[in-house]
Amino acid sequence: MHIYGVQYFQNIEPPATSVGLTEMTSNTEKNNLGKKNKLPISKQSNKALLEYLKTMLTIRRFEEKAGQLYGMGIIGGFCHLYIGQEAVVTGIQAALKPGDTVITGYRCHGHMLAAGSPPKNVMAELTGKIDGVSSGKGGSMHMFIKGKFYGGHGIVGAQVPLGTGLAFANKYKKSNNVSITYFGDGAANQGQVFESFNMAALWKLPIVYVIENNQYAMGTSISRSTAIEELYSRGAAFGIPGKQVDGMDVIEVYKAAKKAVQNCRLGKGPILLELMTYRFRGHSMSDPAKYRTKEEVSKMRHERDPIEHIKTIILKNKILSEDKFKQLDKETREIISDAADFAQSSSEPLLSTLTSDVIID
């Protein structure tokens, strides 16, 4: 176990804080989720911290609204909420530059918002309307931003070779851009993940594999599905450095992402990050989530809410006053409420578009 990532940590700047090789490789704690909010150790600008907060609040309020609209029957089909995991996509996205590509599975609303898609068009996709980002043809699980975000995929694990291909294209075009490929703890057991690891390591592709370990794949806890639970070690057989990161702490996420992305840009090949996180809601809207106790969920909500975490830091450092925070939250709710109105009043897709976009003539 001690060799994972040796090279990675030797070749990159020495670990800034206690998050180093030893901690990473000897991390025998089940996960990092028992921690309390820490005081900031980061030198990040107040502006950056505020941006994190805004993005995370936007995702949270968006998802709460999506949940409501689903309950009212305005959103149909499958709908997988990202509540609880906001710090992951926010911290990672902050480490990217233009031209970097992102891909994930079906739990993609947060990824779209973090990548800059307007909430009203994402919401209009959920309601299946003409103004949706995929013109109403994709739905909650299939959303894209050309040149930036490549979906939005419904087959568990399929995004992993696809993201590896995006990295292949980046390398082919000598673009110095990185592919961020997200997948879940459940997806981590798909064979094609390992096929991808092998090719990415073999060809030193610029890709960061980000496992969003929210502890469950639908109703199956990681301990019921996975022989070795340290998912960050899964690249070891391919020489891919891995690191476990507290996915509830956006600053930690950002720092790990920054380093990983830098490593890729230097042409050193893939990196695997395992982000320890938790979804506060069911797998999808139809999931009563009986496979975990109320106590477990409420403990996570109260002790490890990623938004409370960044909020505490921001308030303690007087970046915002309590009043200003409330103001920000209110504005965010208004934006989301407008997005919901927009998504409901937008018209249905024209029937004449039913058979377009199947084939390019």
Place this chain on the structure above:
Amino acid sequence: MPELTVREALRDAMAEEMRLDQDVCLIGEEVAEYQGAYKVSQGLLEEFGELRVVDTPITEAGFTGLGVGAAMGGLKPIVEFMTFNFAMQSIDHIINSAAKTLYMSGGLIPVPIVFRGPNGAASRVGAQHSQCFASWYSHIPGLKVISPWSASDAKGLLKAAIRDPNPVIFLENELLYGESFEVPEGENEIVPIGKGKIVKSGSDVTITAFSIMVGKALDAAEIVSKDGINVEVIDLRSIRPLDIETIISSVKKTNRLISIEEGWPTSGIGAEIAALTIKHAFDYLDAPIERITGLDIPLPYAENLERAALPQVSNITDSIRNICQH
């Protein structure tokens, strides 16, 4: 006109398109150093280098997904399957990732990619290595499916497939690789996708075929011509889109139709052609449509059994004589 083997024609098509477009690359097992498991990619590594001609591990799901992702990211990959039998491991990416993404993204994300390799029975390689996938892929909206017979069509259609902005399935045939045909010279000899070709015109019965069965149909036509039966043979070339207009106008002339394919009968290409012909030319048919197909069994190994399981010239001549009695 110079003669080329199908193998050379395919290689020339790839080389010409790779010279014209930097974004075209070839990936697959043994395509680079080994020059192709069936030597189709001879010389490509030497000319284009290892960035553009890439040997992959034996990892079909992985490299197919990687190719599709690279296409989303702006490349125009040609993914070679050692044979299409192995593409069953990656059919999820061909269908769910390649064929559906343009639609699911409301037109935002095209997937310009070619999947090519030998399809169908070869010579006594047993059930797992001998299957025709034409009807499988032709079922899928968002894909184009091509299966050429002659070297000139192989070249012109592969060039068209590489230039096509959609995912294209390009079904070759191992037994045809070494056959020679006349091929016109020139980089712009493109054959349009979606057009069948009347390779022999006739007046008594229409035969549709694709890939290796075109040659068998022509042999059968030659034999029955001695009995005064004049057969029209259509090389479908493209399975999806299917050139139903050419079939219908031929049937309106001959009033009889035989469809040949090497694949299994159930829900096959012949079933599709029969349904469309009945819809569009019902009143013109003088006889029930005949389907000649592979037998509805996994392909056996023994020489005599294999021969009995696949359409032979004698099956076709029997069928022609039979249908012409109506």
